[in-house]
Amino acid sequence: MELTRRKMLGAVAAGSCLVSSCMREEVKTAALTTGADAAWPYHELDPERTANLAYGYYPEGQCMYAVFRSIVGQLADQYGEPYRSFPYRMMAYGTNGVMGYGSLCGALNGAAAAISLFEARKEQRASLTGQVFLWYEQTELPVYAPATPKVDMLMPVTVAGSVLCHLSVGNWTKVSVYPAKGKERTERCSRLAADVARQTVLVLNAHLSGADALAIFSDKQVSQCNACHGPNGQRKDVAATMSCGSCHSSLPDTHPEISSKAPKVL
Amino acid sequence: MELTRRKMLGAVAAGSCLVSSCMREEVKTAALTTGADAAWPYHELDPERTANLAYGYYPEGQCMYAVFRSIVGQLADQYGEPYRSFPYRMMAYGTNGVMGYGSLCGALNGAAAAISLFEARKEQRASLTGQVFLWYEQTELPVYAPATPKVDMLMPVTVAGSVLCHLSVGNWTKVSVYPAKGKERTERCSRLAADVARQTVLVLNAHLSGADALAIFSDKQVSQCNACHGPNGQRKDVAATMSCGSCHSSLPDTHPEISSKAPKVL
Numbered sequence: 001m002e003l004t005r006r007k008m009l010g011a012v013a014a015g016s017c018l019v020s021s022c023m024r025e026e027v028k029t030a031a032l033t034t035g036a037d038a039a040w041p042y043h044e045l046d047p048e049r050t051a052n053l054a055y056g057y058y059p060e061g062q063c064m065y066a067v068f069r070s071i072v073g074q075l076a077d078q079y080g081e082p083y084r085s086f087p088y089r090m091m092a093y094g095t096n097g098v099m100g101y102g103s104l105c106g107a108l109n110g111a112a113a114a115i116s117l118f119e120a121r122k123e124q125r126a127s128l129t130g131q132v133f134l135w136y137e138q139t140e141l142p143v144y145a146p147a148t149p150k151v152d153m154l155m156p157v158t159v160a161g162s163v164l165c166h167l168s169v170g171n172w173t174k175v176s177v178y179p180a181k182g183k184e185r186t187e188r189c190s191r192l193a194a195d196v197a198r199q200t201v202l203v204l205n206a207h208l209s210g211a212d213a214l215a216i217f218s219d220k221q222v223s224q225c226n227a228c229h230g231p232n233g234q235r236k237d238v239a240a241t242m243s244c245g246s247c248h249s250s251l252p253d254t255h256p257e258i259s260s261k262a263p264k265v266l
Numbered sequence: 267m268e269l270t271r272r273k274m275l276g277a278v279a280a281g282s283c284l285v286s287s288c289m290r291e292e293v294k295t296a297a298l299t300t301g302a303d304a305a306w307p308y309h310e311l312d313p314e315r316t317a318n319l320a321y322g323y324y325p326e327g328q329c330m331y332a333v334f335r336s337i338v339g340q341l342a343d344q345y346g347e348p349y350r351s352f353p354y355r356m357m358a359y360g361t362n363g364v365m366g367y368g369s370l371c372g373a374l375n376g377a378a379a380a381i382s383l384f385e386a387r388k389e390q391r392a393s394l395t396g397q398v399f400l401w402y403e404q405t406e407l408p409v410y411a412p413a414t415p416k417v418d419m420l421m422p423v424t425v426a427g428s429v430l431c432h433l434s435v436g437n438w439t440k441v442s443v444y445p446a447k448g449k450e451r452t453e454r455c456s457r458l459a460a461d462v463a464r465q466t467v468l469v470l471n472a473h474l475s476g477a478d479a480l481a482i483f484s485d486k487q488v489s490q491c492n493a494c495h496g497p498n499g500q501r502k503d504v505a506a507t508m509s510c511g512s513c514h515s516s517l518p519d520t521h522p523e524i525s526s527k528a529p530k531v532l
Binding site: 241 | 304348351352356359360363364365375381382386392432435436440445448451497502504508
């Protein structure tokens with residue numbers, strides 16, 4: 001982190017003095033620099049406590065809000081500013097893949113936002129985000145078991161195979177036979193938000209302590225596709241690392257054969 | 267809006283007093299309520315100025331950052347807090363569909379976040395977000411023409427047909443034959459961010475003035491698919507309003523015939 005908490009707190013306190021009686025020009029500059037453009041300090045959090053909080057926050061603003069607030073809100077509770085004045089409610093927009101659109105899973109949107117709040121360096125941020133996104137694509141979820149469930153049910157678990165909300169939910173509805181809108185799906189996504197919040201904290205804690213990245217395997221199929229379509233391939237027509245096969249489930253007849261090392265299993 | 271700017275500014279200034287010498291318990295409560303959970307006041311912005319700002323901000327943090335900062339940052343410049351202390355840099359995470367994942371277009375992620383910051387009521391927020399997302403899916407973009415282009419080129423325009431980054435970019439690379447990573451694609455996305463920022467401000471201005479929603483047509487195909495798969499259909503296995511046909515470009519042989527009013531053109 002580029003700033004100590006002391007500096008950050010001072011800067012933000014000073015920033016608000018702009019609209020109170022204690023305005024000073026020198027702190028105005030500090031507030032503009034630190035408040036808007038610097039990473040905020042991350043402090044180690046307890047993964048299980050974070051998961052419990054995310055599960056609890058879900059009804060207030062759903063998936064994105066629950067993940068982001070369970071992480072950043074804990075720091076607000078423990079350290080006050082700048083965390084306290086973040087407009088948390090805004091993050092409710094991620095619900096159901098952004099206001100019902102079914103695009104990016106809101107829990108992941110919240111995780112990526114939190115990671116970015118704490119890590120300004122682009123490569124590190126991409127690595128940390130990948131450790132949550134890849135894990136999400138590949139892991140049977142939800143596994144979080146609330147002490148006091150809002151819906152008491154035997155929870156089916158599924159592999160999302162995608163970072164997209166409607167695919168993640170769709171795989172779950174196929175297996176569970178519950179509808180995509182209903183109290184059981186809401187319970188599933190509440191627990192999923194808890195899982196994503198826990199994973200995000202595990203990743204952030206490891207990063208804070210200087211530990212190696214969590215052992216998560218990259219998607220071989222994505223590598224195969226990007227060998228031709230990616231920025232270093234011959235075609236260079238795709239810039240993406242999200243799972244290919246969850247949508248591109250078959251190759252068109254016109255698609256050239258791919259090498260024996262990359263079998264035609266898309 | 268539920269709060270006047272005066273109340274908001276007072277509350278946030280008070281919030282920061284928690285870590286300075288001017289702490290008062292009664293304002294602590296106000297800060298917690300307004301800073302974290304209320305909508306922030308929106309003030310009418312000039313759409314063209316916003317587009318210019320977004321184009322200018324793009325190199326600092328790419329698409330999501332450019333859209334969000336061009337809108338909320340103008341209010342920071344004009345009104346100070348609470349807008350000033352927002353950690354804008356965080357929004358850089360939306361780049362290239364979230365840190366290179368190619369999922370949700372970052373310009374749209376930033377637009378949805380800004381709308382949500384200013385509108386707390388869920389139905390209204392969904393309507394405003396839809397007026398940006400549907401327009402994006404259906405419109406030939408980019409149309410923004412910078413006075414001083416960072417890359418001077420004849421810009422090909424394409425219809426994204428999707429809110430997903432790698433589809434939006436992919437359609438453009440097909441037509442333009444430029445690679446998905448390169449200065450021309452960066453220029454395209456800089457201009458696209460300007461277009462999305464402009465559209466978001468048009469939608470927010472209309473909402474502020476109490477005007478009717480902008481005339482944007484809903485996606486008929488989505489309605490057809492949701493007639494069976496949506497929450498009110500027989501199957502209830504999908505909760506999404508993003509364009510179906512951009513990925514589900516053909517129906518499997520096992521798919522039942524759909525009605526004559528909903529021709530098999532998926």
